[in-house]
Amino acid sequence: MLDYLPWNFSSPQTQKVYDQVIRETSLIFSLLTVLLFFHTIHMIILDRALDLDREDEQERIRTQPQFEKWGRHWEDVIQEQVKIEANCNEEIRAKSTAVEQAGLIAEIRGRET
DSSP states (O other): OTTTOOSOOOSHHHHHHHHHHHHHHHHHHHHHHHHHHHHHHHHHHHHHHHHHHHHHHHHHHHHSOHHHHTTOOHHHHHHHHHHHHHHHHHHHHHHHHHHHHHHHHHHHHHHHO
16 A cells, blocks of 8 residues: 555645545545444443343342242242142151051050960
């Protein structure tokens, strides 16, 4: 590019090249300015959309039940509670059966003596 821009700007050929370089440079900067403008507008829109998403997420967290905040759905919590109760009932049945059997054994031993 420096070959086209000699130090002597007085010749008509040199002046044409100089004017062309100035026009192209000015066009490039104009396009970059327009691109920067649209990029800025786009980023503002995206930032606002992200803010709305954050607000929606905060609202959802604030209004959801406590156990959903723990990362579990309420149906899962209820199903787990039912399983725990079933296990407790099984343990109670097993213990009462053992107590009944111990009572029967004691009764049989009492009859034997």
